[in-house]
Amino acid sequence: MAIVLFSGALAGTLHGVANLVIVEPYLDTAIGIENQNLFASGEEEDTPAFWVEYDAYRDWQKGGQVLAGAILGTSMGGLFGIVYVLSRNALPRGSDLKKSFTLAAIMWLTIYIIPFLKYPANPPTVGDPETVVLRSILFLSFIALSGFGAVAFYQVYKRLQSKKIAAFVGYGIFIAIVFALMPPNPDEVTAPMDLVNGFRAMSVVAVSVFWVSIAVIFGGLWHKFRPDAENSDINN
Amino acid sequence: MSSLTQITKSTSQIPIFAIIVLAIIFAVGLFVVGYDQGHIFSIVLGEQAYADLYIHELTHDMRHEAGFPCH
Known part of the structure; x- marks a missing residue:
């Protein structure tokens, strides 16, 4: 179980960091549009005090996403572990890495990419x-x-x-x-399509980073510790 | 005959307890990152939690990036 949770948390953290690096610029632009709308409608005023508060709030959100990545990763890792244990014998013969890659690819496609095609991710303001x-x-x-x-x-x-x-x-x-x-x-969608499409493309890259990471980390650890071997206990 | 024994063994090796724990972690984690709007902290903070939205703000960017519906 430790393998499952550790792989998920680590892959999720990588996902959070990937988001921070490649998706954040799009989020900042989108939230910039939201701010302009707030100024235009008179709900907020464009003052230095607003920006001080705004920056503090955004720093909290940006840092938070790495932690959120770790939580989401642990959670998805749990699901991945359950499916892996139940389907391991049916996955292609070969190394654990090959098995974990196959499963990650199937899960990436069925619970991420196909739903994404129907309901794609949207940046703030949409x-x-x-x-x-x-x-x-x-x-x-x-x-x-x-x-x-x-x-x-x-x-x-x-x-x-x-x-x-x-x-x-x-x-x-x-x-x-x-x-x-x-x-x-x-x-x-009223936001500029360039922004939305750029955001979506980077979002797919970042989530894919998660699935590749979990396949590598989980497959590698499973191969090393063999929790399914005889006499293993459930804490493996 | 020997193959029969093996099948039984590998089935009984699936740790039910671990699967239940993982399923709970999956559900709670998904809720926290994807859907909480103050529900969890409201247990401690009461109605105020629905206004503060600490978890929502913490996970806000990830919600957008992972494709969860948000504002």
């Missing part, structure tokens, strides 16, 4: 606070459908004696239907 609950429900439901869909077709895959490719095709059809039926994000 989301309407009024719709955040609806958007959260849509986003989480899509991930859950995709993830559990993958698990269901994994069961099909295990039972098929031949033509195992049918399980992949089945998942593809299933997720295409879900993709088409789920309602779109209700918010209209």
Whole structure:
């Protein structure tokens, strides 16, 4: 269990640092637009005092994301560990690193990339606070459908004696239907598209850093400590 | 026969306790980073927590970057 949590926390921290380096400039620009809107509407005044408070607040958010990365990473690491333990025997023969890479790739695709294509990440200023609950429900439901869909077709895959490719095709059809039926994000993007697209591209890179990191760290540690070996106890 | 024994063994080796603990960590961690709007601190701070939004602000940038819906 320590391996799972450690790999997740470390990969998550790397994710947080990657965000800090490559995604932050987009966030700063987006929040700059939010500030200009606040000044324009009279909700805030463009004074030195505003900027002192704003900078302190942003430093807290920027530092916080590394910690948030560690928490999210530990959490995703937990899920990764569960799936790995349950599916290890079905993953391609070979080293633990190969297995962990295969699983990370599948999870990256099914619970990140495909949901991202339907509901892409947005920088600040895009989301309407009024719709955040609806958007959260849509986003989480899509991930859950995709993830559990993958698990269901994994069961099909295990039972098929031949033509195992049918399980992949089945998942593809299933997720295409879900993709088409789920309602779109209700918010209209009013921010400049250059900014939004740049933000999305960097966001994908940063999340991918997480999945690659967890595959390497987890696979490496599992190979070294072999928690599945005989006489292992659950704390391994 | 020997293969049968092996299958049984590897199934019983799956540590149920560890899986439950990991599942709880997964759910709590996801909630903290992705969805908390003062709920957790409200246990200690009461209604004030919904105005302060400490966890929301702490995880704000990560929410956007990881694709969670936000404002």
